[in-house]
Amino acid sequence: MALSLEEFVYSLDLRTLPRVLEIQSGIYFEGSVYEMFGNECCLSTGEVIKITGLKIKKMMAEICEGAIGGSESLKPFELPMNFPGLFKVMADKTPYLSIEEITRTVNIGPGRLGQPCFYHLKDLKLQNLIIKQGEPIRFNSVEEINGEMLMNCGVVRNHQSHSFMLPLSQEGEFYECEDEHIYTLKEIVEWKIPKNRTRTVKLTDFSNKWDSSNPFPEDFYGTLILKPVYEIQGVLKFQKDIVRILPSLDVEVKDITDSYDANWFLQLLSTDDLFEMTSKEFPVVAEVIEISQGNQLPQSILQREKTIVIHKKYQASRILASEIRSNFPKRHFLIPISYKGKFKRRPREFPTAYDLQIAKSKKETLHVVATKAFHTLHKELSPVSVGDQFLVRHSETTEVVFEGTRKVNILTCEKLLSKTHEEARLPLYMEGGFVEVIHDKKQYQISELCAQFCWPFNVKVAVRDLSIKDDILAATPGLQLEEDITDSYLLISDFANPGECWEIPMSRLNMTVRLVNSSHLPADAGLLQVRSFVEEITEEQYYMMRRYESSLSHPPPRPPKHPSAEEMKLTLLSLAEDTTVNLPKSLKSHHVDRPRKLHPNESGQDCRAPIGFQNDLADVERQKNKHGPLQ
Incomplete structure (x- = not known):
């Protein structure tokens, strides 16, 4: 039966690709194929083509009514595929009427992105399980068992996962569950756009370092409707170039896959294949x-x-590294262990005492210099002046007297004086500043660095890799090796x-x-x-790697609590007349950069600061801006 090209695309199950089509009613123009603007626009009657893929060519976006103030209205516009924004995906309100329709419409594959959740409008009674109305069902994979196609599903009850199978012929009203995750546009294009449906999303973040113009109204963080524009990818008989066809091309086609010898076509494979x-x-x-x-x-x-x-x-294996520099954008690299250049260590910067506690190592005593003063109202804690030097020892809990007795997590250090050492007790919540002192002058291969030191650490190329014509690492001012x-x-x-x-x-x-x-x-x-x-990788690729790697790590340790708002207020009022102290000249030569992530623990585990702790530090920053320096 002949179908229009759009009807064929609408009914196409991507899992059945490749498909062989014969043009039943085509557009003839002095030849079988005419190419215009990168897409095939003419196909003659009788032409045979093997369809190998269906890709999103571009993404059109439309701002939802009410998302912007006043009566302002914007026409649909193209959203670049490299748009550096983050989005929350809104649940589709249109039901799916069978499991088979879901498999035809939704991308299902390995990993979290390819495992969507749906719920059923009524109870589903299975042989050994009853799926309750509205209970989230995770769709894991499509499997063939004894000639029947089944969906491998799972539900979580009391923190335990229960697996079961649903036949693709299972009918009902299935709806998407609310999705609390945040996605890039690339992830949405690859995994979260149902075929032949639009997708409603909410813009949650936007990088101001993007070179291109912002397609949105000023300060817009509203709701969009994403409308994909598809293209068909295929190959013609006896041709080795890939052809691309817009589904809107006015031709009728017939699926002849079962009766045609596909060996007449060259076998083309993508990287995914x-x-x-x-x-x-x-x-x-x-x-x-x-x-x-x-x-x-x-x-x-x-x-x-x-x-x-x-x-x-x-x-x-690769070592993920970022350039150390004060201005943006930073460059990011993947370095193989076989890299033959040699590195020297460079000092790290630690914004809080909590960072010191995480960065300390059993292999080497952490030696730091304070770059910011800290005054305390508690005699049980130690004050810090700019230029003070410390050897970091261990963390413990102590009691301080403040409106009664309270326990505070502290970092015990040795304060280096001219002739002696004395014990210093720094609260982990301390909003200070420290620069590492490096005594090590040795040159290391990258494999030696990874074996001897905990992530992350700072280095600079001392001897470039002579086997490489243009060693891009040698020109960097410094690198932070991250994981x-x-x-x-x-x-x-x-x-x-x-x-x-x-x-x-x-x-x-x-x-x-x-x-x-x-x-x-x-x-x-x-x-x-x-x-x-x-x-060298892009910033988007860098953050995606950090995201996927960190998803495999255990949760980071619980961060310390900063002092109460009342205590900060007393400290600020008592220190309002303090003056800023300049750094010693010996510190000005240190080229350091504040780490983007929290340092890993001693086992090398990736430990990033939870959002709550980041918000605590942001609160301290706001207090500083409002009342003056917090010391």
Whole structure:
């Protein structure tokens, strides 16, 4: 049965791709295909095309009525795919009438982003379980069991997960659950846009460091309706270029997948397709059809029409690092352990005594210099002057007298005097400032740094990697090495010159290849020289990595409480006439940068300050702005 192209796209189940279509009623223009503005706009009757994907070409946005003041009204506008805002996804009020409709419309895949939650309007009675009306059901994956397609689902009761299966034929009224998570536009495009539906979102944050103009009215943080514009991706018979077709093209098509030999088409694979291949299917020989612009590999390795060998896919370790500099934007890097340059350690900056407590290590005594004065009303606690030096020892709890007796978490340190040492007791809530004193003059390989020191730590390249023509790390003023992450890579080599292999990132390199039959595969990759490269990543990619890595960590320790508002008020009033003390000259040469994240604990676990503690520090900052310096 012939359908319009739009009707075909509307009914398309992405899990059944690829599909082979025959043009029943096409647009003829002196040839089979005419390309205009990057999209195929003419297809002749009888043309056969294999559909390999359906992608969102662009995102249109429309501001909801009432989201802006007055009678101002904005027409729909294009929201750039790299828009650096954060959004809250609003639940879709339109019901899904079967599990099969959900699988056809909603992206379901591995990981949290691909596991949506729905609830049913009535109780669902299963063989061993009753799903109550309105109870959240998490959809984990689609599975085939004994020839029947089933949805693997789960519910959480009393902190315990219960798994069950629902057939795709299960009918009812299913509604999306409220989603409390915050997403980037890229995440919404990939996971949270139901096919052939709009998506209502609320803008919650916007980076003011974005170079492009802001598409929203001033101070807008309202509700938007996102409307995706799709494009069909496919390949024509005997052609190796990917064609792109807008669904609005006025043609009728017929699905002939079951009666057509798909071997007439070249087999094209995207990076995602390669990722889904099993390890036994490698190595393969492939010709590069398309490659994303701006990739950092040498052009001699990856370029169009080049024949390569893809030896395998695997997980490789990288060190996530950020440039140390006072102005924005900062650059971010992924450094392989094989990097041959050498580093010298650089001092860190700690904004609070709590940061000192987390950064202390059993391997090395933390030596710091105070850059900000701190006065206390309690004789049980120690005052701090600018220039005081401390050796950080351990944390404990002590009692102070303030409207009765109360317990305070403190950090016990040794205060270094000219000839002696004395004990200092600093409250963990102390809003101070400290700079690390580095006595270590040794040059380290990156593997030595990772083995001997706790994350994060600051370094500077002392000797560049001479095996790299342009070492981008050597030009940085300093680096903060933040954590060791694991990422997915493909190991490739040039088919004509297989002397060395390169690791290329699967998630940050969009590539399309066609498989080439070859009976002469090169030697096993284990016998070849494997080369890695320092990769510069975008700010969005950086924060996504921090986000996914931290989701695997245990919760950070409970932060200390800062003193009561009344105590701060007394301190502020008693110190209103204090003057600011200049830093010693010896400290001015330290190039330091306030860490973006809270330092990890001694085991190397990633420990970021919870939102509550960040708000506490923000309260202190507001008090400073209102009353003067808090010392």
